[in-house]
Amino acid sequence: MTNDPMKALKNLSLLSYIGLSMVLPILAGVWMGNRLDEKLQTGNIFLILFICISVLASFVSVYKIAMRDMKKK
Numbered sequence: 001m002t003n004d005p006m007k008a009l010k011n012l013s014l015l016s017y018i019g020l021s022m023v024l025p026i027l028a029g030v031w032m033g034n035r036l037d038e039k040l041q042t043g044n045i046f047l048i049l050f051i052c053i054s055v056l057a058s059f060v061s062v063y064k065i066a067m068r069d070m071k072k073k
Helices: 005-040 045-072
Strands: none
Touching: 005 045
C-alpha cells in the first residue's frame, strides 16, 4: 500500500464536506424553528418541524454526495 498524500487529502476533504452537509442544515433548522416559535409564541411546534425537515434534507444531501463519489470510482 502506498502512502499517497493527495488521496488522503481528498478523503479528508470528502469527510469534511459530508460533515458540514449534515450539520449546517440541522443548525439552520434549529435556528429558524426557534426564531419562529419565539415570534409566534407557538411553543416548540416549528422547532420540531424544522428539525425533522432539516434532518431529512441532510440525509438526502449525504446520499447524493455518496452516490456521486461512488460513480467517480
